[in-house]
Amino acid sequence: MRRAPLSVLGILLVTGLASGPVLAQELKDLYFGEALYYAHQGLYFEALERLDTEVKQYDGLDEPQLDTLYYHIDAAGFSLGDFELRYRMHHRAGRAIKAVLNAAVDDVVRNDAAYRLARIHFQKNQLPEALHALQQIEGEIPDSIRDDIEFLRANVYLAEGRPEDSIEILEKLQDSDSFGGFASYNLGIAYLQSGRRQDALDKLNQAGGVVTDDPAELAIRDKSNLVAGTIHLEAEEFDSAIPYLNRVRLDGPFSNQALLSAGWANMAVNKVERAVVPWSILADREVTDRASQEAMLALPYAYGKLDVHGRAAVYYGRALDAFGVEIDKLNESIESIREGKFLAALVREEIRKDKDWVVRLRSLPEAPETYYLMDMLASHEFQTGLQNYLDLADLRRKILEWQSGFDAYDEMVEIRSDHYEPLLPEIDDEFRELDSRMRLRSEQHKMLVKRRDDLLTTPRPEFLATPEEQAILARLEQLELQSLKGGAASTELRRIQRLKGILVWRLETEYHARLSEFDQNLRNLDEVMALAQTQYDEYVRVRQASTHSYVGYEKPISRLRVHAANAVQKIDLLMARQGHVLEKVALDELTARRGRLESFGDKARFALADSYDRATQSQARAESQ
């Protein structure tokens, strides 16, 4: 039997790759707030759709400073990047952050953007790009991300195979409140990578002895001990390995592997009774676990070494039975996957609402035994593929729902068209008449306003004469002219001139009163004209709204229909391909596990027979003595 190689365990830890969306200042843009509302619920498609649209609209504005998103545009760019990362759109992630980075912003914002961009590149395994982004950080750095930047830089160096550079940074982070045990563990791995084995062991020893009750810190403590133990095991320093393996908690995620390794370490130094203890615990654990299955064989092997062949035979028998049951389960699981039930179970809504959905999957009738798929389900590639499959199923559901609305929209537009089309020509005719009257009155109004303004600067009393006065004045002027030409009696001419003088006198003396009255009347008219204009504008708006309610929708709806149909076609194709890959990986995994169990079964069968023989021989020897 083979021990778990160090390469499986000794991989650096990466923390906080995707931080939650955070808004540091008071919210001024409701639509950004709405995007956050969805993001906080883990609904990143909905969050992205809203924020992406909002940012695009903002980018098209002539005066963005008047828009409420102006106050949050940097945070919106960061959030877009975060949402895209969380929605597994790595290709797009970073686009919005680059925009912030290239804008004229202060050091704090620019450095935050550079850090976020570096984080995205690192997650996409684009190490040179990640380093380039980190190198852009200069000037004032926000305190909240100072350690994060250095920890990321150390991880990039480590991933690039530059452990010495990483060590330099990680050594400075050993007292960091944010990283503590994680920095110690990664420093241990960096030492190991640079060939400084003893330093690595010292550091892992330190990380493995931390006193804490924090679940994450406890996990890193276990991990450190397991790695330190495995380093010793690989160097065949079994005595040194045992204390580390014993320090791993019995209820932690690494306990099974530690128990198995502890048993082998004890066996290697001939402490067989001590090997029995961890293997007894492990053999009673979840039967689908690899380590547990191995312990089911290792335990009777140890009893055999102790010459307790009867008990060994019993345990081999138990193992054989258990392996038989598990092989049957695996056969059923393989069959279930071949019948397509694995994928059907994966996309069931009620299963996915449970955070332990992978475990719950096994409770579904005819679904495969998911405990055997746990390792595979946890692998990065499978997770990516599985999440993509689930995302595709979600997208498909969404589009089908949208498609069901297209007919309703068409009908809505048709009903509006049927309603407005017969009414509008008559209304338009009436409007045209009203419009020409409005224009005429408006021109008249403008002329009167101009006349009033002229009179204020150049008084012209005759302009304010009543029509009757104007007629009388004209008649008097005509009579005066005739009298002058015809040589009329001077008494008659004087009489005409006196009458004219009376009229002019009245116009001159009443000029100011008349101008005030004219002005007042004009002001009253202004009010009426404003009211008329409001009603006119309201009519124009309603008229436009009626047209807008049914005109111009045909093309967008039909374009959306085509896009949606194309998208569904693509999604179906991708789901089939992605599903096939997932099924194949799951089948390969289950087949490999079945093969392993069959091999274990063969060993158990031979060992069982051997144990019976030895038990019988010992019994015979005992009886003969």
Next chain:
Amino acid sequence: MSIRKSAALLALMTVFLTGTAVSQDLAGENMKSLDGQVQEIKSDVLDIASDLRNLEERLLYPSGTQLAIFVAVEEQQDFRLDAVQIEIDGELATHHIYSFNELEALQKGGVQKAYAGNVVTGDHELRVTVIGKTDSGKDFSSTGTFAFAKGVKPKTLGVTLAEPGLGSDGIQVGDW
């Protein structure tokens, strides 16, 4: 547990649980190539969603009559919001019962678009009823009535909720 530590724990378990099967490497290549295509279709569908949203807004809520009401929870509020009911001019506009996730999203600063609809220009009355539990575990129900005017532009109202206290029903409404 902090987000950073949760992420670390997840990474830790993922690293440990990573299988060694060679067949997975080959499948991994297939998955990577599919991943790029999945990202493309996600982008396409996001564009469709955005276009559809714009179309729906134009078709269903023309700017002249559009009214949108958003609900937010005041900062540092730990009361449990169970439901919100909004009436406009005496007619029920919306009634929403909050799930745990939705409430948490509001408490973290998210804003919910609770209602989108149409009203004519002029003066209107908004009535907001909030049902929940105070921080001390006592049931409460409070109602606030507010006047608002709808002009020719789209109207957006923000309802901000807080735990009712002395002299306040904890409901504020403002223009946004």
